[in-house]
Amino acid sequence: MDIKRENLRMTGKLAVIAAGMFAFGYALIPLYKHICELTGINILAVGEKQVPGSSTARPNTQVDTSRTITVEFDANTMGPWKFKPAVASVQVHPGELATVVYEFQNVQDRKMAAQAIPSYAPRNAAAHFNKIECFCFNQYTLEPGEKKQWPVAFVVDPKLPKDVKTITLSYTFFEVGGKVAKL
Structure with missing residues (x-):
């Protein structure tokens, strides 16, 4: 009987500890926000406040609108298929998606x-x-005659040297695990 009572007492203690840990974890979020708000060390806590006269959408301050970079697109193939960019080039500001x-x-x-x-x-x-999304991250299997369109989402880092005004992104598309066309 003594062992059963001790086990029951230990289970109760563990349940109280688990409930306390859950409550502490649950309370951390508002506690963290409050501390950061008081100390001013967290921009996110300040940004969540509604400031009178301001819009809720803040502009991306990391876009360098003083510079424009031309990004050219090129496509090469190693095999009998069609592969090309939908546009030859775009103009972007560094930091812009x-x-x-x-x-x-x-x-x-x-x-x-x-x-x-x-x-x-x-x-x-x-x-x-910096490519955020790119078809080059994966291999693709296509059926005979199948057509696909794949996006490339990118950001040119504002730390790009000032003398670089044009970047060429070139892809070479080749067959994986199959026959390679003779050139």
Whole structure:
């Protein structure tokens, strides 16, 4: 009987501890916001307040509107299919999110798996060209005659050297695990 009573007492203690931990974790969010608001160390807590006369949508302050970069798009293939950008180039400000689309069609009479590999010019622009969404991250399988459009969402880093005014994004699309066309 003593062991049963001790086990029951231990279970009760553990339940109280678990409930206390849950309550502490639940209380951390408002506590954190309150502390940050008092100390002024958290911009998010300040941004959640409604300031009279201001709009709720704040502009992206990381966009450098004093510069315009031309981003050119190129497509190369290693195989018998059609692959091209929907537009030849776009003009963007560093820090601005932009999206372009590449078009692909499998013109073969068989299913194929393929992937694109990007390259950049000038070379020093590669470190400042940040792709957020890109079809080059994955391999794709396309049926005979199947057409696809794939987006590329990117941001040019505002730290791009000032002398770079044009960036060329070039993709080479090649078959994976299959026949490679002879050139």
